[in-house]
Amino acid sequence: MLEIKDLHASVDGKIILKGINLTINPGEVHAIMGPNGAGKSTLSAVLAGNDGYEVTQGSITFEGKDLLEMEVEERARAGLLMGFQYPVEIPGVKNVYLLKAALNAQREARGEEEIPAPEFMKLIREKLAYMKMDNSFLQRAVNEGFSGGEKKRNEILQMLVLQPRLALLDEIDSGLDVDAMKVVAEGVNSLRGADRGILMVTHYQRLLDHIVPDVVHVLVDGRVVKSGDKSLALDVEERGYDWLTEGSVA
């Protein structure tokens, strides 16, 4: 469903991604690990459609379409959703408004009617309960005054409501304590399914104990230097990244 080919991208003229190849098939959970500065955030940003990143070479195809030609909102409506590392606070916009607007935008893109209010509220309540979030949360402004854990839970809540085809989770574990991590991981695991892909970008192996990936990629200096199964993450945890780069530098 997602095919990244020979992707090169730069920020402010500096080349960060130097030829990334990655394919995610429906039903698969992928994790990208890598040291600081490897290009993890840049890859996330390019997938999300952030301004300020220039793709200089290569392609990204999402469900047969050229992702790089799609506007930010088109990507989301097509089912590619990003869970952000630093969710933005949006004062004055209530969570319930955001959720309804987002859900209706998606339905509209599919040529469906708006969701009726009672059906919407039923859906939201169910997902809130799953994320162990209080109903009062709906009337609070998006992320405003939320703790780090609440913000991340909110990102996952949005995923549960919007049911993406491909969920991108950018450092979803950062700033989470053990309990919050469990709730977030349960939410993500509930998204797993035969026709859905998940791509996690993370610094730490810890997350992968909770959300077990099918494929692990190690990103170093803008390239995927090694891919493997979940045991690769454990190797990285134990041995660091240097052993992976020694061969490729030569």
Next chain:
Amino acid sequence: MSQVQGFLDQLGARQPLDAEPSWIAARRQAGAARFEAVGFPGRKDEEWKYTDVSAIARQSFTLADSNELSAEQCDAFSIGIDAYRLVFVDGIFNSSLSDVDALGSDVTVEPLSRALADNHEAVGGQLGRLNNVDFSPFSALNTAFMGEGAVIRIGRRVVLDKPVYLLFVSRHHETPVMSHPRILIDAASQSQVTVIEHYTGDSEAANLTNVVSEVFTGKGAQVVHYRLQEAATSEFHISSLHIEQTRDSHFRSFNLNLGAAIARNDIVAELNDENAVCDYYGLFFGRGRQHMDNHTKVHHNAPRTFSNENYKGILDDRARGVFNGLVHIKRDAQQVRGYQSNANLLLSDRAEIDTKPELLIYADDVQCSHGTTTGQLDEKAIFALRARGIDEAMARGLLTLAFAGEVMESVTLPSIATRIERAVAGKLPDRFNLQDLVEAADA
């Protein structure tokens, strides 16, 4: 012929009332004399520094001679609200479109012309007491033409079951017309009333509405006043609202401006006795080349009086806004609290706001604050919304509405809130059905 004289010449075209008390002629003359003496305000006048009214002065306005409006047209202009209604077309009262039949005996809601004919002495004492001809050249002009408008009296302890709705419809004419309505609200002790002044009309109308309203609150009375100004963008809207508050009274103003080429609103409250509370909420939303000017004053004339003001300005395109808010605390008016806030959102690089908070404090034991901010929409927040599939226009609408939030949340009449939301956020409310959503969430 001078511009001033051109306006005053229209006095000859005025339809005399059935029975005109002698005092009213004297006041009109005083108004005309004052206006003739001072003329239109210029940019050198501190109170009018940022608002150029020469476009009004240059125009030749006549007086309307018809109040024709079909019931269907009237319904289309009015907000859907169950209320006691008086309708004015280009300043002329239309009784067939009005509906005040169900009023109780302790309540009066009637056109000024009728109040003058029935018992002019009851009106004479209050009319002009809070707004004399010196207040502004437009007040003087209004006084010169004084004769129609509305009189609302609420008896002691009466809690009016429905709002009073004053609908002012402005029609399109080859030669634009002017009207000078005069509104008197007298809420006796412990009474409660909500009054809506609504200004709207044909989209091509280019008339001048120059209204003066005076509000008297008895002890413990609670008055809520809405100005919903939705005039066409070629119209001129000048208003002044004056409030006199006695002990334990509570006055709340919602000054909501969406329309007019030039809108200038003055609000002045006199808090004359202990525990009088005054709240000013304002929202102005200008586009194109609209110019919106709000001048507010609160005079704390007695100890332990309280005021709170929150004005939000949203300006797009080349629109221009002015906010000038004065909090004045008189000598020995101790233990007063006065808060003021003005926040502005500029949606375009060419929009402009002049904001000027003023505190004049002559007592030492008071709590006062004022703050003003001007900013733009948060691009990161727009991105975050788009990343959830919400298109950019809607994201901007949502954030603009959020900016207006604090004021909008105070608006307790849903039919008014919905109109403002629609105007401010464009297509948003239709898709959103905010009210629906709020009810569902509360259920």
